Amino acid sequence: MKSVIDIKDLSTKELEEIIAVAEDIIENPEKYAHKCDGKKLATLFFEPSTRTRLSFEAAMYELGGHVLSMSDAMSSSASKGESVADTAKTVSCYADIIAMRHPKEGAPLVAAMNASVPVINAGDGGHNHPTQTLADLLTIHREKGRFDNLTVGLCGDLKFGRTVHSLINALIRYKGIKFVLISPDELKVPSYVKNEIKDCGLEYVQTKDLEEFMPQLDILYMTRVQRERFFNEEDYLRLKDSYILTPEKLATAKEDLSIMHPLPRVNEISVAVDDDKRACYFKQVLNGKYMRMALILKLLEVK
Amino acid sequence: MNIDSIKNGFVIDHIEAGKGMEVYSLLALDALDCSVAIIKNASSRKMGKKDIIKIDAKIDLDMDILGYVSPTATVDVIEDGKLCEKKKMTLPEKLINVIFCKNPRCITTTEQELPNIFKLTNRELHEYRCAYCEAKASK
Numbered sequence: 083m084k085s086v087i088d089i090k091d092l093s094t095k096e097l098e099e100i101i102a103v104a105e106d107i108i109e110n111p112e113k114y115a116h117k118c119d120g121k122k123l124a125t126l127f128f129e130p131s132t133r134t135r136l137s138f139e140a141a142m143y144e145l146g147g148h149v150l151s152m153s154d155a156m157s158s159s160a161s162k163g164e165s166v167a168d169t170a171k172t173v174s175c176y177a178d179i180i181a182m183r184h185p186k187e188g189a190p191l192v193a194a195m196n197a198s199v200p201v202i203n204a205g206d207g208g209h210n211h212p213t214q215t216l217a218d219l220l221t222i223h224r225e226k227g228r229f230d231n232l233t234v235g236l237c238g239d240l241k242f243g244r245t246v247h248s249l250i251n252a253l254i255r256y257k258g259i260k261f262v263l264i265s266p267d268e269l270k271v272p273s274y275v276k277n278e279i280k281d282c283g284l285e286y287v288q289t290k291d292l293e294e295f296m297p298q299l300d301i302l303y304m305t306r307v308q309r310e311r312f313f314n315e316e317d318y319l320r321l322k323d324s325y326i327l328t329p330e331k332l333a334t335a336k337e338d339l340s341i342m343h344p345l346p347r348v349n350e351i352s353v354a355v356d357d358d359k360r361a362c363y364f365k366q367v368l369n370g371k372y373m374r375m376a377l378i379l380k381l382l383e384v385k
Numbered sequence: 386m387n388i389d390s391i392k393n394g395f396v397i398d399h400i401e402a403g404k405g406m407e408v409y410s411l412l413a414l415d416a417l418d419c420s421v422a423i424i425k426n427a428s429s430r431k432m433g434k435k436d437i438i439k440i441d442a443k444i445d446l447d448m449d450i451l452g453y454v455s456p457t458a459t460v461d462v463i464e465d466g467k468l469c470e471k472k473k474m475t476l477p478e479k480l481i482n483v484i485f486c487k488n489p490r491c492i493t494t495t496e497q498e499l500p501n502i503f504k505l506t507n508r509e510l511h512e513y514r515c516a517y518c519e520a521k522a523s524k
Contacts, residue, residue, distance in 0.1 A: 165496050188492040188517025192499065207490045209518055274506075274514075274521070 084381060085194035085201040089212040089248045094255050096380070097219065103376035104220050104369070111144070114375065117384050118147030124177035125151045126169065126193075127204065128184045133345060133367060134204050134213070138181045141374035145384075150177055170197040179382055182206075200381040202374075208242040208308075214344050215248040216377060217370030221362055222301065224369065225340040231258035233298050237325050238305035238350060240265040245344040246305060247275050254282040261286040262295045266324045268317070269307065292325055297334045302327075304343045304350050328352045335360070342366055394419070395446060396461040397438040402426055404455045405436030411450045411483065417442060432457065449477035453484075456511070478505050480513060488520035 086092060092100070107114050123142040127135050139149045150173075166184070170193035173180055180197055182190045183204040190203035190210075205211040222229060234253060236246050240263055250271075253259050261279060263271050263286055270288065279286050289295060296302075307322045326349055327341070343351055343363040355361055378384075400408055405423050408414075414421050419442035429435040440446075451458050452474040462470040480503040486493045493499050493515070502516035513522040 165498070166492065167496075167499075184492070185490070186492040186495055187488065187490045187519075188515070191517055192492055192496070206492075207518070209490075274519075 083198075083200055085190075085197075085203075086212050086377065086381065087191045087194055087201070087203045088210050089215045089252050091212070097216075097252065100216065100373060100376045100380055101220055101223055103379060104372040105223075107372050107375055114145055114379075116146040117379060118142060118145035118382065121145075121147040121179070121382060121384075122177045123147055123149050123378065124173045124180045125149060125204075126173060126180060126182045126184075127152070128182075128189070129205070131183050131205065133370075134183060135181075137367070137371045138202075138204065138213075138374055141371050141378060144371070145375055145378060147178075147378075166192045167196040169193070170201065174198040179378060202377065202381065205244065208244050211244045211248055211344075213370065213374055213377065214245045215252050216373035217366050218245070218249050218303070218342060218344070219252055220369040220373050221342060221366045222340070224365070225362055226300065229253065229256040229259075232300045233260045233262065235262040235264055235292070235295060235299040235302045236271075236305070237264040237292055237302065237327075239269045239307045239321075240271040240305070241269040242308060243305045246271070246303070249303065250275055250279065254279055254284055259284050262299065263288045264290070264292050264295065264325065266290060266321055268321060269324070292327075293331055293334070296331065297336065299335065299339055301340045301342060302335070304341065304347070306343075306346065306348055306350055323349065326350055326352060327355055329354050329358065332358065332360070391439060391441045391463045392466050393443050394439070394441045394463050395444075396463065397440070397446075397451065398435070398459045398461060399429070399432060400436040400438065400455045400458045402432070402434035402436055405438060408436075408438060408451060408454050408458075411454060412447060414438070414440065417444065448472070448474065449480060450483050452477045453480055453513075476505055476508055476511060479503070479516075484513070484522050486515040486518065486520055487523055488515065488518050491515060491518040491520060493517060 125135050125138050142149050166189045174197045179200050181202045181204045182193050184206050187207040187209035190206050194201040203210055203212055240246050304327055309318050339360045340362045341360050405425055422439040424437040426434045427437055456474050456476050458474045460472040461468050481500050484503055485501045493501055503513040503522050504516050506512050506514045
């Protein structure tokens with residue numbers, strides 16, 4: 083029984099297998115409509131989330147399975163002080179697989195260590211969010227047809243942005259990737275992530291200037307400055323509008339640039355960009371559902 | 386006190402100067418009834434200065450703690466007054482309940498019955514990270 087807590091839990095071969103299944107689901111959805119008949123997914127979300135929870139639930143329904151869900155954390159036993167370990171042991175008695183989001187970093191790992199069914203990390207604080215990375219990878223695969231020899235711009239909150247760290251972790255497995263890390267000084271990529279890039283023999287540039295590097299980018303991955311990651315409201319207000327992508331800023335970008343964003347956005351991508359054919363962020367949402375379907379099939383060992 | 390005076394016990398030698406008290410405290414040597422000697426800033430040809438701890442009893446010595454606090458340390462095992470084994474320390478791959486995670490977002494801050502587990506992530510830099518949240522250990 084395998085759990086996925088970190089994107090590093092999946093080998094490159096496994097990632098590519100999941101992408102291949104997701105592509106097949108897109109081509110032949112009817113083939114998968116009853117693959118999980120009689121199976122149950124428990125979504126344990128201890129932190130507000132709309133899209134990730136709905137995406138997991140939609141994924142399980144489209145596979146013919148059922149979903150057990152708690153309405154919010156305050157109505158769960160966690161509010162009575164139950165430990166993550168006990169919750170995981172209990173829910174294992176009801177469900178075949180668990181998707182967990184928790185504000186505390188490492189909580190899904192604790193769940194996986196105690197559950198008797200596979201656990202998928204649906205986001206733990208500012209730490210990991212592997213299924214978002216799966217959505218990002220399928221989007222890159224469908225838009226670019228490859229993972230190697232790409233210049234990838236990551237822009238916004240690169241310090242607390244868990245999606246950024248996980249995506250870097252997935253892409254450093256491939257050759258010829260160059261990262262352009264665009265952020266204000268206070269929100270730079272942590273040094274251990276930069277060391278991982280260097281250790282793989284890949285290049286990165288750190289900059290505050292999005293427009294300077296725009297013409298080089300194959301992918302521009304925008305992120306939101308997240309209020310919930312700051313202890314200090316003042317710091318959040320000072321940094322939240324650091325980068326706003328507008329059609330004017332895209333004037334020098336490549337014709338085949340892919341603009342990505344894990345969503346939800348606040349204002350970091352102007353709505354005027356939505357009609358640009360290079361905008362991929364809503365495709366990413368759909369791709370997330372297909373990848374979650376493929377991951378559930380893999381972890382439940384459904385052929 | 387010299388090695389001859391130890392019948393059955395340990396001499397922890399080559400402890401980085403200044404780390405002797407930390408080793409004493411983390412190994413909970415204050416709880417022992419036997420003779421324990423701490424020698425601070427002893428002269429050393431290799432290290433310039435070093436700390437030494439002598440323990441006149443066969444206790445269950447936690448080599449992981451010792452390796453973490455001072456990987457330069459060596460342990461002489463004394464039996465019947467004679468040196469019978471010399472052990473070299475290395476940084477342990479895993480530390481359990483030796484150091485504690487200071488990341489306020491880590492699950493260990495709210496679920497205190499969880500063991501604090503740290504994994505060695507960079508041997509050259511002596512870097513450990515929390516097994517749950519991957520925050521770097523701060524000494």
